[in-house]
Amino acid sequence: MARRAMCLLPQWSSRVFSVELDGAPFYFSIQERHRGEEVPRVFSEVQNNDRCYSLLVCGSDRIRRAKFYAELREKLLRDLPPECDVSPMLSFLPNVKDSLVKGYFLKGSSSSSERLLRDLVRHDPVLVCSYLRKDGGQMWTQHLWPHADNQTMDMSKEYYVVPSEAPEHHPSTLNIINSDVFYSFEDAYEVIKKCGDIIPEATSVMELLPSRAEARSKPDFPVIVIEGLDATGKTTLTESLRDSLGATLLRSPPQCMSPLRARFDQEPPLIRRAFYALGNYITAEQVGQEGMKAPVIVDRFWHSTAAYAIATAVSGPVCNLPAEGSEVYRWPSDLFQPSLVVLLTLDPEERKRRLRDRGQGKTEEEQELDHNQLFRLKVEEAYRRIAGPACVTVDASPSADQVLQQVRLLIRGKCHL
Template sequence: MAARHVLPLLSRWSCRVFSVELDGAASYFALGEGREAEAPRLFARLLGAEQRCYSLLVRSAHCVRGARFYAQLRDTLLRELPRDCHLAPMCSFLPEERGSLMRGYFLEDRSESPSRTRAPPGGLAQQQRDALLVCSYRPDRDDRHWTQHVWSRDGGDRVETGTGLFVVSSEAPQNHPATLNIVNSDVFYTYQDARDVLTQCVDVFPEASSVLELLPSGAPSCVPPQFPVIVVEGLDATGKTTLTESLRDALGAALLRSPPPALAPWRARFDQEPPVIRRAFYAVGNYVTAEEVGRRAAKTPVIVDDFWHSTAAYAIATAVPGRRRNLPDEGSEVYRWPSDLLRPSLVVVLTLDPQEERRRLRDRGQEETEEEQELDTNQLFRLRVEEAYRRISGPACVAVDASPPADQLLQQVLLLIQAKHPKW
């Protein structure tokens, strides 16, 4: 990226806020032309130390390649950097501007060197040159204030720009910065947006072509079907399988699952990919399921095991770290139902005490998925998933305690269905 190509990117650079995850908490800073009396907390602890600091932010117009590069960047850094370098997750964003988030890492180089202005160690100047934006940070002459310098490419090498902007303190935003990129990055709200991501995957890994061949050319009809469509959501071991099969038998209904069996051969492959690719795969799976739901519900009731609510709830909870208060505000657009996706007439989410859930998994001898392992070990993640379920609207979930015996649980859900469809 030559210096002349950096200028358009940096035209609003001084308006950006930067966040570094330090010791389990986010430290925010911004850029300015003047000095503050004290350096921001992130840098104040470094004053007087013989260290070099860098930010490495991923930017790419190709969302699939950019996402894969970001996923590979940490492994590259850990492999190539000296042991005395400290790495912390960071991001940069324009406040309140959707889609402006850039992710990367903040690097403290503690290796011995007489210069604080050398290029980042480990050969990073050669890593994905056009996708990696490198900045360095160093104190000024009085050793009290820090400046940020953007590195551009001069020929084949990166060089530090001469004039830097002062690093100044910044307040934490009202919403966690990760919320800025949820729409069409972690959660998809139209069939075409999700399909477009898989189309970008074709020139990256061949399995995407096989999936695209199975997809409809456009979103299936979302006209309300004649018969009831009941979705059952819930974490593993809450009794979804038993309940959905019992509902099928009790109502003479069809039973469908999302992702559908047609996409099952590629599920494990897409689970290995970064979130934007993985979520796009599950999103199109909902539309394929919806197409079959529409056909079946013209003749009979339909029970669906997992649908859009679980896809969205897990994606939101994974994208936004920390406590529940970091989630997008209740009523945010991220909780809205896709306008082109068939709406079920009732969505039941089964809830269960975590200890009881673990006991059931042990009794069944079932291995947990990666996200279920995260739920098991990270209570904050579990709380975020549960809260995201609660906030999704259009339709909202009806929470049902899954601890009673299976026959009692079935009767409870049948009463909910009867209340929703008294004439059916």
């Protein structure tokens, strides 16, 4: 823990903190003198007898840090008194890439909570701060706790907590690249490789990977990717296109990864996203082989992997997403680009009806789409902003045959099939 915490401290007073309340981030910063600023909203509703603490996960190994962050939430919810609120928290330097540190904010905690935190700071990679009420609640101060590995640090300093403007870009965007979304085979491969000693199934993933990660020459035949949320008609359309075009149908993630998906879906985003990113490269290897013999239809590809990851990482409304043209939406340089990407869209109520009719089990993210309209809007907008190639949107509400004919026209115009 010591090395990463040491990196944070020289710029500690420049850092901004955000606490997520009701799905939206609220920001505060710290300063050495109080100049009459209002109490940040995070603290304004704290009851007189309540205490507040923050925990930032600071381990130097990002694989173990990601796993510890996920496990810490379960530990806090299990071991803290029920009246203690646990909210996601971030600390970052505005507009500085890779400066983001994740953690949790505790409100309404008690003396038993403090014992738990003291045990954590003794043994685990966390930086703990307490927040104390002053002047009848008109001011709050932040105090860093000493850590067993950092006895030489001066932790006695007191900072005043003050409101902070929302940053130009949502803080999560600082760490999206090669953390939530991977832009090369090597970056995703390195994450799964380092998981070998803590996730036995990582070895099985490695055995499935193509031997070479270079961007291959374009297949002789066109490659058409069909994207969209569940129940928009992707399966029906992809199978109809396969039959009508005499094409090969592939899926991403590929079938060979299916036995491993349930295991990696339990992992924190860093590991889970690396797993799905590698699935695109396995599918790309299959496309390279099959595309020499016939046209290829792909049921989901990199657009899905990136869109879901971006929408999950960025909390709050759609306007918090990285701006159109951001490097977050760029296509990986070592992944082949399809000839055409079709995004099927559907009225939310019609999509829910179709899902009910299917009655199939859904992933956690698909369940989130069902009851969180905001998440669905962010996924769809992220789809639209990904470039290289961009998606062509098709309304999937008409009959399956009408949708097929519309997509066939697109393919004829773009791919001359």
